[in-house]
Amino acid sequence: MRIFTILLLFFGFNQILHSQGEKKTINLTFNNINRVAVLEKIEASTSYKFYFQDNWFDKNVLISGDYQNKTIEEILSKVLQDTELNFYVSKNKIILTKNSIIYDKFQNNKKDANAPIFFQQYDSVKKDKSGTTAPIALIGKEAVDSEVDLYTLSGHITDLKDGKPLADINVKVKNTAIISTTNAEGFYSFKLPTGLSTIEVESLFYNSTSRKIMIYSNGTLDFSVIEKINQLDEVLVKGKDNQNIRTAITGVTTIEAEGVKTIPLVLGERDVLKVALTIPGIKTAGEGSSGFNVRGGKEDQNLVLLDNATIYNPMHLFGFFSSINPYTINKVDIYKGGIPSEFGGRLSSVFDIVSKNGNTEKISGEGGIGPVTSNLTLSVPVVKDKASLLVGGRATYSDWILKTLDDERLKNSHASFYDLFAKYNHKINKNNSVEGTGYYSKDSYTLTPDSLFKYSNRLVSLKWKHAFNEKNNSEFNVTNSEYKYSIKYQSINPESFLLKYKINESQAVLKFGSELNAKHKLTYGVSTKLYKVNPGELSPYGETSIVTPITIENEKGLESAAFLSDKFQISEKILLDIGARYSYYMALGPSTQNIYQEGVPKTPATVIEQKTYGNNDVITRNGGFEPRVGLRYIFNESLFVKAGFDKNYQYIHLLTNNTTQAPTDTWKLSDLNVKPESGLQYSLGIFKKLEYNDLELSLEGYYKTSKNILDYKVGSQLLLNQNLETELLQGDGKAYGIEFLLRKSIGRLNGWIGYTYSRSFIKLDSQFNDEKVNNGEYFPSNFDKPHDFSIVMNYKFTHRYSFSSNFVYQTGRPITYPIGKYYYSGAEYTLYTDRNKFRIPDYYRLDIGLNIEGNHKIKKLAHSFWNISIYNVLGRNNPYSVFFVTKDGQVKAYQTSIFAVPVPTITYNFKF
DSSP states (O other): OOOOOOOOGGGGGGGSOOOOSSOOEEEEEEEEEOHHHHHHHHHHHSSOEEEOOGGGSOTTOOEEEEEEEEEHHHHHHHHTTTSSEEEEEETTEEEEEESSOOOSSOOTTSSOTTOOSSOOOOOSOOEETTEEOOOOEEESOOOTTOOOOEEEEEEEEEETTTOOBOSSOEEEETTSSOEEEOOTTSEEEEEEESEEEEEEEEOSSBOOEEEEEEESSSEEOOEEEOBOSOGGGSOSEESOHHHHHHOOOOSEEEEEGGGGTTSOOGGGOOOHHHHGGGSTTEEOSSTTOSOOEETTOOGGGEEEEETTEEOSOOEEGGGTEESSOGGGEEEEEEESSSOOTTOOSOSSEEEEEEEOOOOSSSOEEEEEEOSSEEEEEEEEEEETTTEEEEEEEEEEOOOGGGGGSSOHHHHTOEEEEEEEEEEEEEEEETTEEEEEEEEEEEEEEESSTTEEEEEEEEEEEEEEEEEEETTEEEEEEEEEEEEEEEEEEOOSSSOOEEEEEEEEEEEEEEEEEEEOSSSEEEEEEEEEEEEEEEEEEEEEOSTTOOOOOEEOOOEEEEEEEEEEEEEEEOSSSEEEEEEEEEEEEEEESSEEEEEEOTTSOOOGGGEEEEEEEOTTOEEEEEEEEEEEEEEEEEEETTEEEEEEEEEEEEOEEEEOOSSSOOTTOEEEEOOSSSOOEEEEEEEEEEEEEETGGGEEEEEEEEEEEEEEEEEEOTTOOOTTOTTGGGGEEEEEEEEEEEEEEEEEOSSSEEEEEEEEEEEEEEEOOOSSGGGOSGGGOOEEOTTOOSEEEEEEEEEESSSSEEEEEEEEEEOOOEEOOEEEEEEETTEEEEEEOSTTOEEOOOEEEEEEEEEEEOOOOSSSSOEEEEEEEEETTTOOOOEEEEEEEEETTEEEEEEEESOOSOEEEEEEEEEO
């Protein structure tokens, strides 16, 4: 290490004059050596002596050069041109300076009359009244006689704990109007004048920080910020507070995984997807359903992603728990209105689940112990400050909960599940990072002693992120997902069988982001997705089985798309987010497709031809243009409106004749006889921040229409059907609603109140009576629930104790009732009403919980969190289903409930 000498030019002014006369020239050649070695080479072959600090140089950077008859000034200008170093030559002494220049005379020709005439290095930590502060950061490299007035300062904001980039963080220059907001990559950029400035970083969820800088030219300044410790004061569910006003996308909600820990849920499980059901516009058909109904859409119209890979069944245990370990989740972005153009293939919504990054500094972990499950997540640094591995696992250890249910079939059953998660992230350098995610979940349950059901999810996701420069970046993502289930029926009779089903999806996405200027930010790219479906395979189980094997022909399809969006800042008040997506789908062979006679209903008897396609032959082509438009107008700081329009296509359909989504439902690809679905949505919202007590109010309305929605004939057989299209119906849908949300984000009392009035209808019309439902008129869908009201509140008594409650009310879902009997040709038949004419009783439930945090001492082995909750504290006997049985010549109705009594729970969570 060389000793750096600080020279005060005024004290020895006559000793540092340039040599008079003609400048000397030297010869110098070097190859693949670092800059320090170059300087040493100059010292060894000349009389020059250098003064600098060793840590100014990156010795891993190698350079080459060949200089003949060049002055020392010419050589050093080339050697140091890609660094922040300047130099000053005084006879045989050469002084290197970082960022600034040493002047040996007054710079009267400089535009700034206050320009420095000597060098001062800000290299020591200073103190003020508040304590120790960071040293002044020197940015860029000063140039002689520069005519530039403004320089660009840019950088990235990351989480100090895990290094993840942070979006929507405000970065501004103190005492000026200069401000920028970080994008999805945590990047910010603005221009500021040369000289001394203070840069401030502000966020609702992260501690504010600031840094003084001296800027000489374009440069970078990165910040790592610390999340605020007091979690109970933060928003539990937020409508993207910063982004809500800074983007034009409608109907966006973000759920932070950490924020839901105080919400009382069934069996004390922390579950972000269950919390989503308390958000206006998101419902489920029943308490034991695995799916979601978003703004009047079907369960299969939601795209659920984990690190960009699709999850086809995101639920464990009949829909009671999400299948993703909550301790591995960072956040969930839910797009129920405007869907960004990079997403496609579903009509209603996108659940974009983003997992946590591991801790790159030290070993850490988190876990929980509850009455039904236990889980543990562990983070291990692989390369300090660069790479980490996050692993998590969760499993059940008891099926006692099934014994408490009213349904006699469930009382005599058992169920178990587990899920595993792993993620590796590596920041290779400033411009490149990679991450890989692996996930697996498995459920096993028995409803009757002779039947065993199993289903599993598996996915792999690989991502490479590359920054070309501060304003242009790219992301390449490759994923593979698989969902499969099996039913094993083993009995003393000779009808034992094994049924298998599987769907596999592989996808590649290449996405780019470009900031053209202050007004235009582009996102564009291409994607392709390959579906492979095994619709069903039945085989005999056991040597005595007489079951005839059945194999349904596999299906294959390729869905590709190109997308582009532009966030156009028209003015300070008007922001336009305009996007376009063109999707293209091909159904591929090998396949055998039925050709039906025209002008008559589709039945096995009306097949006139079977057309055979070879491997990868194109069966049919479909596609279309999908515009996405969002507009935001700001009236003032606390009031703004948004409007949006979206069009989407969907080429894959869920086959279920249950009222609620079940694990044994199957997926069907579009082909010659099944058309793709399409949908339009119009939305309008007004958002107001009230001055009183930090209240936020939003009111959003929407209207949706859709075509080719899949439904079924009465008594249809969907599983193992060689002529499946003869059981299917496709019709039109429409839905509309208005969503109200009042939210209080911070303070001793926080939470939200949500209310939705919505309707959802479907029309199944045809020229043939047996393909017509309810005379071809619109009728309520299975998930039409006009009124949906929820209150989620948390009251903090102290820093460690808080009380939480969750109240839900919903209109009962539609149902078809039998109203009599009739006889035809000597046989007795049951007469039913029009489909979905009646409703089951309304649903309401109150949950309460007491939350106890451990003490906040910094130096302790682990931090704990206790949750004592009661689910359904009122003991409401909410109906899960209503069914009818003919007994003694009479039709009797029966009701099944899942949780008809209060369910108390104590869970223990820890973090280290």
